[in-house]
Amino acid sequence: MKSQPISAAYPILALVFGILFSSCQKDEEPNQFTGSQEEIEEFLTPELTEIMTDLGLEINTGNTPPNIEGNYLAEAVLMSSSVAGDVPGKRFLDAVMKFENQNNKDLSVTFSYAQTIESGTGIGALIAGSQDSFSAILKVEGTHGTGSATAQLVMVISGKMTSEGIRDFQWALFMLDNKGDSQYIANNTGRVFKELDNIAEKTTLSIPSGRLAPGLESSRKSAIGR
Template sequence: MMKKTTTKLTVVAKGCTFALIVGVVLQFAACSKNKDINPSDEEILSKKIEDIIPQQYVDSLTKLGFTINKGTTPPNIDGSYLFKPFTIKSSNIPYDTYLPGYVLIDGAVKLYEQSASDFSIKMLGKNFVGAADTSVVTAISGSGNKFTVYGKVKAYRNGGYNFYAFLMSGEKDGNNIKNGIAGIMNIDDSHTGPGTIAKGQGRVAFDGDYTSGPTDFNSKTAVITEKNTISSKPSQIK
């Protein structure tokens, strides 16, 4: 039987190959770790948005005519704005009596504490999901003068509660928002009560004169009751 001869050159070659493999693995691990430690702005924003509203519901709202403004350099939109006449654009709710063109109660939104570092912003609304809405987690995207705000609202109705995505897009124009549009969609109905729209159902509405001017948010009073929440039946609330 022929004896296998291992030369020093072979050993050195194998050593070099092993060192090369180890080097590549360590470099890949270092890059992956560095990516986790220092994520890009796009990665930070994408994760924040996904935590608020899964992509499938974003797609559903865009099919209803909602506009998404992407980017990591949105304008500063801190302020309070009035949506009037707040007009239905579309709905995917079966037998919805709020047809396109239906004028809703005026909507008011307050946006504040916008952060350029983590794309967070705080949002309060009146007559969007319910008579009074507080987003539990919010993000903002956009570039130039265009923006989209992504919020999640917990709304109570008939002994249960649901989580809704509350999105708003527009273009900052001086002290106003131009082409303001809002989208509402149920994204979690696992604790719902009767008479509430189902998961995946929602509406899109817009400012009918295409200009949402500044307003005194605190003067827009609303009586908060369980029934003043988005439902499958007509009410004063969207």
């Protein structure tokens, strides 16, 4: 899929990202979120939801999501992007996604992820879906490399749960505040990834293993790195 620039949406993005955290706070109250399209749009803002879906992200709704607890290895391939210089189809660093403490009464879940030179922790995480399909809607603090400021971003992870892992895996992220650190992608830009073989397999790893040929790892970007 070709990268779809969102420069036309920039006039509204400052407002979108500026109010994101305040609009999220209401929906983090226990038993308020029911996984509806309207509530997801309120959590993300309708404008950001539209931008993500325009870039190819599928967002699942519903209040009976499958249990997604566990670790999953994602071999990330760029599907679409609004980041300058990005090329769809490029491999990025593998990532291990970890979900735990899922609560289907209030549709909450705990999230973290790790790449070779990057990691992040959820500071607000909701889950929607039905049957085997789900979307995790996440506010995340991420760190790239050493000595970097902690960036704030929003992520959505979607797919279908199987015994092997997350099929039809998609991972969208958008930068809210990079704290002026040049190692990160620019504010109000984002990427959508898919999985190399369409399934993020279950794993016992907490960080990706070095499965790449020598020298290849250094040629790949991390998710929120420039």
